[in-house]
Amino acid sequence: MVITEVRIKLCEENNERLLAFCSVTFDNAFVVRDLKIIEGTKGVFVAMPSRKLTDRCQKCGCKNHLRARFCNACGVRMDETRATREIDGRAKLHADIAHPIHSGARELVQGAVVKAYHEEKERSKQPGYVCRYDEYDFDDDIPSYAAIAADMGAKTARPHAGHAAPKPPHIAAEGAKVRSEDFAAGIG
Template sequence: MELTEIRIKLIRDKADKLRAFASITLDQTLVIRDLKIIEGGNGLFVAMPSRKLCDRCPACGGKNHLRSRFCNDCGARLRDYRGRMDERGRPRLYADISHPINQDARDYVQGRVIHAYKHELDRSKQDGYVATTFDDLDYEYYDQTEADV
């Protein structure tokens, strides 16, 4: 499998650990969006697109993110630490939507995406830099704790 296109959208807020969004194209066939390039404690890493895990309010059945403390629909107080724990004993709040199947694949994708990010960063320092068009990018709510992995 080849990543035939990688698009990088740099994020300029240095206070944030999120450095860029990326989209990748696999074999000129399938696009995966909303990868994130994050400055972690051990350097840059790539977070695959993920969704927030939800559960249902015991009082009204409304859907709430696992971190919500009150039901969005009825306002009932919700239990803390709902859902399953991860291997480090912390609540699992997100699930990957797509992800590499093994470590080699992860290294390959991450290496290519970070290379593209650094290239884009260099380009951005040149005069007349025009950011890559990213019409289809969702600037979804970004949760800082995602970067704490």
């Protein structure tokens, strides 16, 4: 997994803990948006994109956010202690949409994002600064989905009888090492 781009959208100076939003592109193929850069008690950290957790009204069955004091549909009073609690006693009100599976991946993402955040802060001090966060112009040098799929099909096609299949370039160069994405695609 290679982080190929990080885009930062700085928040206004308002003495809040939220410093910026960002998007992270992996392998020029997959973008995760709405990561938050937050000033914590131990320094800057990256919060993954999340959604609000909901439950249903016992009277009408309507979905309501766990912080809701009254049902959005029927107006009945909701139990304010219905949210599950973390070990430290805080209510669990959000669930991550996308997040790293292990600490190494988290450190990779956080390191790249924090570095890009500091670079963007410096860039923002320059005259004529323009935020690039929302500017997603698809360059011609990035292969299309169809080209990638066709390339993958060619790599996984079976060889003719009596002929050995050539190794894909990334496997031939790395010897017997198989990358996780190749294993998942059935190449390894």
